[in-house]
Amino acid sequence: MEKKDFRAIDSEKAPSWKRKVHEIIFGADTPAGKLFDVILLWAILLSVVAVILETVDSIGEQYGSILNVLEWGFTILFSIEYVLRVLSVGKPTKYIFSFMGIVDLLSTIPTYISLFVAGPQYLLVIRTIRLLRIFRILKLTRYLSEANVLKTALRASAIKITVFIGGVIVLVLILGTLMYIIEGPEHGFTSIPTSMYWTIVTITTVGYGDITPSTTLGQSIASVIMLLGYGIIAVPTGIVTAEMTRTRKPAEISRQACPDCSKEGHDVDAKHCKYCGSTM
16 A cells, blocks of 8 residues: 655645745745745845945934834834745744744844834844845855855864864963963053953954053064964864865755745755655
8 A cells, every 4th residue: 555645745735825825935936936035135135225324324314214114114024024934834943943034033023122222223234144045046056055065064174173262262371371471460461361362362363452562572472472373263274175175065956945844955856855854
């Protein structure tokens, strides 16, 4: 007796409106889906521009009320879109707790918080992260494949880089303490944390100049730290580069989103979602 795929049956039994909404919001292969994504991208761009212009005093004073209305209009629009995304997927929690799901939520919350606290509305620039969907809309799947290579390399490098940074922190603590002993409060090194701050600024070759060593020994150690900084900066880059060299370039991926968990990045010939197993 042939075994039936109950997930496929559940997907087929989903209300027609739900399938249609999912096709429009998450799909990029249909005219309606493409139109929705293009409108969404323009809305994101315009909303971010409005937030940026609001911080310019001359523009904010003259057009502040108009920009505020636009801000609320875009927020309501994105709120409705977020609710529709949640309702149209088979497994809402998968979308809600996904990276893009969290970004979609965070792109609406600041405006509501601004009703009680001033300032959070400027965090709406988080919406720019949503522009990542442009690669899917413009069929730039090659860029998505390369992005997956980079993501895989970064994940593989995470432990090595963490260990390396741990070593750097220990080095900063030792050098900062040494500079505190040599220079002392009279030269601006008022505490070990302050000396560590100076060491980090120096070792990263930033060099703010707000604190500078005055003794010959302190300047000599500072010179060594500066030279050491070039090597420290190069190590993480080398680790990631090595992992990218070892990472196999993935096959071409589809722009189709899973109807249940809404995640993308599947193979073109995939029949099931590689994240939740649902029928595509």
